Amino acid sequence: AQKITQTQPGMFVQEKEAVTLDCTYDTSDPSYGLFWYKQPSSGEMIFLIYQGSYDQQNATEGRYSLNFQKARKSANLVISASQLGDSAMYFCAMRAGTGFQKLVFGTGTRLLVSP
């Protein structure tokens, strides 16, 4: 079975600083995709970044980067130069397994960016 663990219920960061949101995953499948989503207080789910299990380099998308450590089964999200608009819930998710691979979500981390 696939599982995502996010151990930080809440994180605080000051504007313009970098922050790392932790995510560990568990799967026996060698092929999997890892995803991060942002959910602001307005409720929508916004796709941020993706990492494939066979990708050699860490994914980056603007201020977002994914610190992928395969041996440790971790896929941490790094947000550089935090902005007030980054305050939101952040979900790590994974797709793996045989047949239809459902998207398995972690419980999320609430990030609060202060001025």
Next chain:
Amino acid sequence: NAGVTQTPKFQVLKTGQSMTLQCAQDMNHNSMYWYRQDPGMGLRLIYYSASEGTTDKGEVPNGYNVSRLNKREFSLRLESAAPSQTSVYFCASSENSGRYQPQHFGDGTRLSIL
């Protein structure tokens, strides 16, 4: 660029009433999904459609039906609403159902059943 559009955004129903949540995507994606999000439960898959013409049950299908009307549209129907179905419902789509494909979500429908 609309992406995934859900209607309505908010709805209040009485127990026993029926309604259909609409979802349309303009990204030419093959796969579409319906989730519900409840506090402390995360997102749970209700139904999915891997490709036009197919639908399958997810984790929590009881009390729901779906229709993949065409490649763009995937609707979710509550035949006889129950208070336990009070939730936020998300529709999502992806290019296909493969493990490397990100899913793109709509803005959600907040549904309250009284």
